[in-house]
Amino acid sequence: MKPMGKRALALAVLMLAASGALAQGRPGAGWWQLPAGIAPPPVPPGNAMSAAKVALGRRLFHDADLSINGTLSCATCHDQRRAFSDGVRAHPGAHGEPGLRNVPSLVNVAWFTPLTWGDPAQTTLERQALVPITGDDPIEMGMKGQEAELARRLSGNPCYRKLFRKAFPETRGRIDLASVSRALAAFERTLVSYDTPWDRARAGGDPLPEAARRGEAAFAQCAGCHAGPNFTDLRFHRLPGGAADADLDSVIDSGRDAGLARATRRAEDAGMIRTPSLRNAAITAPYLHDGSAPTLEAAIARHGLALSPARTAELVAFMGELTDRTITTDPRHARPGARCDIASGY
Ligand code: HEC
Ligand code: HEC
Known part of the structure; x- marks a missing residue:
């Protein structure tokens, strides 16, 4: 057999390097199957995926x-x-x-x-x-x-x-x-979920049921905080019940939860909570930072927005379409067996 020419060798090396990059899981290289419009998540420089x-x-x-x-x-x-x-x-x-x-x-x-x-x-x-x-x-x-x-x-x-x-x-x-x-x-970073009826409808698949579509329209008044594809602005807000407590030290010392102020110790942060994502909300009860709302209806009521029961039901129907039925059973996330496997299934 003729020995490999210089060019062919360089090409082979390049191809090897490329497949190495794939195995390393550079953004977009297989770790994340993402819908259009969702960029791969940031990965800190010192902790590449493998x-x-x-x-x-x-x-x-x-x-x-x-x-x-x-x-x-x-x-x-x-x-x-x-x-x-x-x-x-x-x-x-x-x-x-x-x-x-x-x-x-x-x-x-x-x-x-x-x-x-x-x-x-x-x-x-x-x-x-x-x-x-x-x-x-x-x-x-x-x-x-x-x-x-x-x-x-x-x-x-x-x-x-x-x-x-x-x-x-x-x-x-x-x-x-x-x-x-x-x-x-x-x-x-592999716990990725964008496979819901809502995502599929957005990508041109089956439209959502009527009630959920009305709920999605009503959701406009929620989307300021529950913003973007993960339904959170990742910012801190105080819902009406989240008391701003003047005597911050006694709240913190008593072990009660002062929200953001627990970390910052600033009185103006008392009762401030980071907006939670609403993906899969239908299967993550109970709700709110203290788990005090047993149902989605109760969680919505705590926002003090004076919504009718019918409107609330539509919003709940909409949130029901944010449930990913594969993430809960994906074998790649399950408890691994006794076999010491390196292949992660990606
Ligand atoms: C005893 C229950 C418990 C265990 C065990 C636990 N967590 Fe949590 N986890 C929580 C709670 C409660 C919070 C919310 C904490 C807060 O907001 O102060 C949380 C929050 C988180 C968050 C933030 C999620 C978000 O939306 O911001 C991550 C990430 C996380 N945990 C990862 C882990 C990892 C990794 C482990 C194992 C090393 C772990 N947790 C073990 C109870 C637990
Ligand atoms: C001003 C910002 C803001 C607006 C507007 C808003 N939310 Fe929220 N939402 C939050 C914050 C902050 C929390 C967490 C509060 C807590 O834990 O005490 C929350 C919690 C929730 C939860 C509980 C989620 C969980 O996992 O615990 C649901 C459900 C929810 N909101 C739905 C809605 C709906 C529906 C609307 C519109 C009718 C809405 N929100 C409007 C900020 C907002």
């Missing part, structure tokens, strides 16, 4: 070893069947400490900043993942000061040793909190 990292993040997400007493994984509170929320008002922490806030869905969090109901400092998924693991206000997974213990547990598992090595070749697979949070963030 199959190994996503597979690792998925395993960590479903692993109760991330909590001090093995009682809680991320998925305990962020349950795939409920679009990664949990169906209770506020989930207790690992030792049974009362939770402070309702568990939000994680669908499309790759596009959200800031994260959470009320902390402007939570600008990346990498950083946010440390809050449930090591935070103590409230205690969730209870691993504050237990980084060595966490590394010890994970290192004892040959599958983790292999996945960390493949996911983080630059540190030769060092197992620490930083790499745990980076892998979790990469996995969370």
Whole structure:
């Protein structure tokens, strides 16, 4: 056989490089199948997507070893069947400490900043993942000061040793909190949901039922805050019930939730809450930051907008068309089996 000419060799190298870029998951290169008009989410420069990292993040997400007493994984509170929320008002922490806030869905969090109901400092998924693991206000997974213990547990598992090595070749697979949070963030960036009747209707598919279409028209008065394809402006607002409390310190000291002011300690931020996304809202009850609204009707009523029951029903019908029936069962997000698989299914 004739040896490969210089040109052919250069071409082969180029093609290899291109397929490498695909495997790395550069934006648009396979990690995200997005409808027209939705740009790929931002990925921090130090944490490129890769199959190994996503597979690792998925395993960590479903692993109760991330909590001090093995009682809680991320998925305990962020349950795939409920679009990664949990169906209770506020989930207790690992030792049974009362939770402070309702568990939000994680669908499309790759596009959200800031994260959470009320902390402007939570600008990346990498950083946010440390809050449930090591935070103590409230205690969730209870691993504050237990980084060595966490590394010890994970290192004892040959599958983790292999996945960390493949996911983080630059540190030769060092197992620490930083790499745990980076892998979790990469996995969370794959929790993408734009496959709903509303998305399909927008793309020219079947139109929504009549009541939902009336609800969509009425939604114009909601879209100032529940804006854009994820139905959130990612800004902080105070609903009528969200009391602005003059005596901020006593609210915070009493453990009650002062909303944004809990993070900023500014009196004018008391009761301010980041607008939640409404995607999959029909399956993420209960509602509001404190889980105090058991139904969508109750959540809408708390906005103080004086809507008729008929109008409210139309709005609820519209929100019913924002449910993605595949994200809740997508095997790529489910708890992984015992087999130590690197292929992430993308
Ligand atoms: C005990 C229940 C619980 C566990 C366990 C838990 N979370 Fe959460 N999560 C919450 C609650 C409650 C919030 C809202 C917190 C707030 O707003 O202050 C939240 C918020 C989030 C958000 C922000 C979502 C948004 O819309 O802004 C992300 C991302 C997240 N969690 C990821 C994780 C990851 C990753 C893990 C595992 C390391 C995890 N969570 C473990 C309860 C939990
Ligand atoms: C001024 C901004 C604003 C407008 C306008 C607005 N919302 Fe909201 N909405 C919010 C905020 C902020 C929250 C969270 C409040 C809280 O948790 O206490 C919220 C919460 C919700 C929730 C609960 C979601 C969840 O996951 O907990 C629903 C449902 C909802 N809004 C629907 C609507 C509808 C329908 C309209 C129009 C009739 C509307 N909103 C208008 C800001 C707004």
